[in-house]
Amino acid sequence: MENHTVNRNDQINxxxxxxxxxxxxxxTINIINKLSLDYxxxxxxxxxxxxxxxxxxxxxKLEHDALGKALLSYEKAIRxxxxxxxxxxxxxxxxxxxxxxxxxxxxxxxxxxxxxEEELAERQKRYSELALLLRARIENGDAEYDERVGSLxxxxxxxxx
Numbered sequence: 001m002e003n004h005t006v007n008r009n010d011q012i013n014x015x016x017x018x019x020x021x022x023x024x025x026x027x028t029i030n031i032i033n034k035l036s037l038d039y040x041x042x043x044x045x046x047x048x049x050x051x052x053x054x055x056x057x058x059x060x061k062l063e064h065d066a067l068g069k070a071l072l073s074y075e076k077a078i079r080x081x082x083x084x085x086x087x088x089x090x091x092x093x094x095x096x097x098x099x100x101x102x103x104x105x106x107x108x109x110x111x112x113x114x115x116x117e118e119e120l121a122e123r124q125k126r127y128s129e130l131a132l133l134l135r136a137r138i139e140n141g142d143a144e145y146d147e148r149v150g151s152l153x154x155x156x157x158x159x160x161x
Contacts, residue, residue, distance in 0.1 A: 015062065022052065022056070026052065026054065032045045032048065039084070049074070060108075071105045074099075074101045079114065082095045
């Protein structure tokens with residue numbers, strides 16, 4: 001892994017910074033996976049998966065599969081945290097944090113799915129309105145057609161896909 005330092009005068013590119021952070025967590029995971037999973041290594045690995053999930057969650061705005069990868073990272077952290085002894089309060093915190101972050105990703109995924117369904121229903125409604133206007137124009141030679149259809153088409157073209 002390359003070592004990049006940032007001078008105070010240099011501008012920071014957030015995407016590159018996040019990718020470098022992700023690479024650091026992945027390297028931590030690779031190193032620890034080569035060691036025996038004793039108590040300390042299990043805790044460190046669980047934290048590395050949580051941090052990896054956080055970065056992937058941040059990248060999900062730019063990369064469509066990052067949210068699913070974040071979910072997998074949190075699930076790996078949960079599996080590791082569940083192997084830690086129940087006597088230590090800090091181990092409970094690791095477990096709780098992993099479950100909390102997994103829940104946040106599931107919530108985001110659910111909201112995105114609902115928004116997509118709502119957007120599709122709204123788009124279908126707009127297309128139906130356009131189809132009715134076209135039919136009226138064909139059947140009646142409606143003089144208001146150009147203005148109404150033009151307005152709807154302008155609205156449709158302004159909306160992101």
